[in-house]
Amino acid sequence: MSSVIQLRNLQKVFGQTRAIDDVSLDIQENEFFAMLGPSGCGKTTLLRTIAGFESPDHGKVLLSGEDITPLRPNKRSINLMFQSYALFPHMSVAKNIAYGLEMEDLTKQEIQRRVADVMDMAHLHEFANRRPDQLSGGQRQRVALARALVKRPKVLLLDEPLGALDKKLREQMQLELKRLQSEAGITFVMVTHDQEEALVMADRIALMKDGRVAQLGSPKELYEQPNSRFVADFIGSMNFFDGTISGDRITLKNGTQLSGVVTADDMNHGTLAVRPERICLHREIPQDADNRIQGVIEDIAYHGQDLSVHVAVANDAQRKLARISATLAEEQELKLGESVWCSWTSQHGRLLGA
Numbered sequence: 001m002s003s004v005i006q007l008r009n010l011q012k013v014f015g016q017t018r019a020i021d022d023v024s025l026d027i028q029e030n031e032f033f034a035m036l037g038p039s040g041c042g043k044t045t046l047l048r049t050i051a052g053f054e055s056p057d058h059g060k061v062l063l064s065g066e067d068i069t070p071l072r073p074n075k076r077s078i079n080l081m082f083q084s085y086a087l088f089p090h091m092s093v094a095k096n097i098a099y100g101l102e103m104e105d106l107t108k109q110e111i112q113r114r115v116a117d118v119m120d121m122a123h124l125h126e127f128a129n130r131r132p133d134q135l136s137g138g139q140r141q142r143v144a145l146a147r148a149l150v151k152r153p154k155v156l157l158l159d160e161p162l163g164a165l166d167k168k169l170r171e172q173m174q175l176e177l178k179r180l181q182s183e184a185g186i187t188f189v190m191v192t193h194d195q196e197e198a199l200v201m202a203d204r205i206a207l208m209k210d211g212r213v214a215q216l217g218s219p220k221e222l223y224e225q226p227n228s229r230f231v232a233d234f235i236g237s238m239n240f241f242d243g244t245i246s247g248d249r250i251t252l253k254n255g256t257q258l259s260g261v262v263t264a265d266d267m268n269h270g271t272l273a274v275r276p277e278r279i280c281l282h283r284e285i286p287q288d289a290d291n292r293i294q295g296v297i298e299d300i301a302y303h304g305q306d307l308s309v310h311v312a313v314a315n316d317a318q319r320k321l322a323r324i325s326a327t328l329a330e331e332q333e334l335k336l337g338e339s340v341w342c343s344w345t346s347q348h349g350r351l352l353g354a
Contacts, residue, residue, distance in 0.1 A: 007059070261346070
């Protein structure tokens with residue numbers, strides 16, 4: 001698969017803030033790519049630089065191998081869909097979608113054909129004559145997407161595209177966006193601060209911190225194989241056991257030794273990271289477990305399909321979290337104040353530097 005966007009040594013400084021700090025990465029054709037990170041990490045500045053609304057202080061933006069860094073936004077085969085959707089309130093759905101094409105040298109028949117094709121893909125035909133104020137939030141978003149896709153850009157940029165929707169609609173639209181991207185065959189580049197959104201929708205994720213890419217990979221790679229404590233802590237829930245590292249083992253303050261997968265050479269002090277769903281709970285000591293540590297149940301939170309069990313461990317200020325299925329919870333009948341053992345396999349723990 002070839003790259004459609006190539007970023008080379010991009011830098012952007014605002015006053016004393018280095019918003020983009022020497023970023024280089026490739027985004028593939030027909031890929032759903034997410035730039036994820038906390039507020040102020042540089043993801044939106046990077047998106048605006050790709051779109052042409054920001055000029056880098058150093059580096060290049062290439063589109064299919066062509067340097068587009070000096071080009072104005074309207075001269076790039078790239079569309080940006082804003083979070084507000086920016087639909088024309090006095091125009092019908094069909095007119096909103098056709099508006100951009102009417103600015104081009106196209107026949108009326110060609111415009112009608114392309115509008116019909118994209119409305120079919122976005123399931124909008126029944127709303128063709130409605131105005132934006134007669135549509136739901138999800139329908140307005142589909143209109144904004146259709147308007148962007150009808151111009152057939154090489155790349156569609158989305159800035160927090162689901163931010164204005166409620167939780168249930170967000171979850172529905174995550175799958176809808178993924179479907180539209182696949183059917184359109186266009187590269188989507190999305191900015192989001194929502195880790196779950198990125199995990200569900202993206203083929204690859206660039207997790208950013210302080211203007212740099214902290215880790216780049218598939219959702220599974222970032223979730224299962226974080227390369228730093230920052231990545232492990234930002235993506236999903238994580239348990240950390242701090243201590244002194246030697247080889248594939250870590251010694252905690254209370255003397256307990258645990259083992260995990262080594263992620264870097266010459267680590268002395270660091271942490272062992274374990275996902276809550278990888279932890280099993282036992283009333284009796286699990287003799288054959290790779291790793292085990294004892295604690296007391298301090299809280300149980302019911303989520304419907306599963307439970308979060310918070311366990312206090314001696315000499316550790318951070319409570320540990322186990323996620324267990326509702327069925328297993330019914331079988332075990334766990335209670336507050338009960339002493340339990342936590343266990344997990346070495347392959348499910350990752351040793352990370354401080």
